Amino acid sequence: MSYVLFQFDPVEKFVSTVGRRAAIHILPIFDWTKFYESNCLVSNPLHESQSELKLEDCNICESVNKIERIKDITEAKLVNKYLKQDRPVIVQDGLKQNDISKFTVDFLTKIFEDSMFEGCEFTSNVKVGGHRSFLKQVNAGEHEHYFAYWRNCFEEPAKEFRFYFKKPYFFSSVVELIDTNWVYIAKNYTAKSSKPILIEGPVIMLMQMKGSVDIVLIPDKLCSDICSEVTQTLHEGEILLLTDFLWLIDYYPRGTGESIGIGVTASFD
Structure with missing residues (x-):
């Protein structure tokens, strides 16, 4: 039975993500870093020459203290300047091809009300x-x-939900959105502690459909003495893009009003 479960891709990804976070928390008890380079947790096709995180890779995030904001970006520039360099970036006009005004709680309720499937990793107050x-x-x-x-x-349900938003304008046909997707929503809720976003993939996109949310990028434990956590607000209509090579992602539901975000991952042919 366990073998069958691990052949199910969402289960495998969830276990991988949880395991990665658990490894960070147990470091004070057990120093596993000497084994770090022997097994890569997640293979990233954008890093064919550096698929395993090494201490020297931490130089990439050493001077990162904020996430750059850009717009009117081309695919080539986005991939070469940011994604292949493992530099997180926020595309301010990333959702301009989408009608984000329709994304409300009522809209989400209608999408999922007739589904026979429950979501995974549901977390709420x-x-x-x-x-x-x-x-x-x-x-x-x-x-x-x-x-x-x-x-x-x-x-x-993942494929059905995918029909309600378009691929960002800066990605061509060589980039495929993976069917699994994530939803995070909040209203009039201010969190005292950040909430983990258990998402991994070659390219990670967090799309803010309504309101705003504070995103926290946490460097991998191997880089924690070199790189700093980065907190930045993702506003309505913006997309945060990054790889999972160096960073884990948390978020803070904060403030009044309604906030709706969608997380997706993508791969390159």
Whole structure:
């Protein structure tokens, strides 16, 4: 049974991500860094020559203290200047081809209400069984202060949800969006501690469809003495892009109003 589960790609990715975070937390108890270069946690096709993180790679993030904001970017410049250099970037006009005004709790409720699948890794301050029950309750006005996060890990609902947003203008046909996607929403909720975004992939995109959210980039433990955490606000209509080579991602639901974001990963042919 366990073998079958690990052949299911969402399960494998989830275990990989959780394992990576757990490895960071147990470092004070067990120094696993001497084994670090013997097994790569996630293969990244954008790093054919450096698929395993080494101490010298930390030079990449040593001087990073903020995330650069750009717009009107070409695919070639984005890939060569940022993604292949493992430099996170925010594209301010990244969602200009999408009608983001339609992304509301009511819209999400209608998308998922007839689905027979629950999402994976559902997390919320509201005690409910899953994202569908959560959406129905908040859409009915039962909760005024909330946050929630889940992954559409099953192929059918993930593909269906994918129809509601377009590939960013700066990516051509050589870039494929992976069907699994993530949703994080909040309203009138200020978190005292950051929430982990358990997302990994060759290219990670966080798309802010409504409101804003504070994103925290946490350097890999190997680089923690060299690189610093970076916190920046992702505003409505913007996309954060990065690779998972150097960074883990947390976020803070903060402030009043409604916030809706979508996380996706992409791969290059």
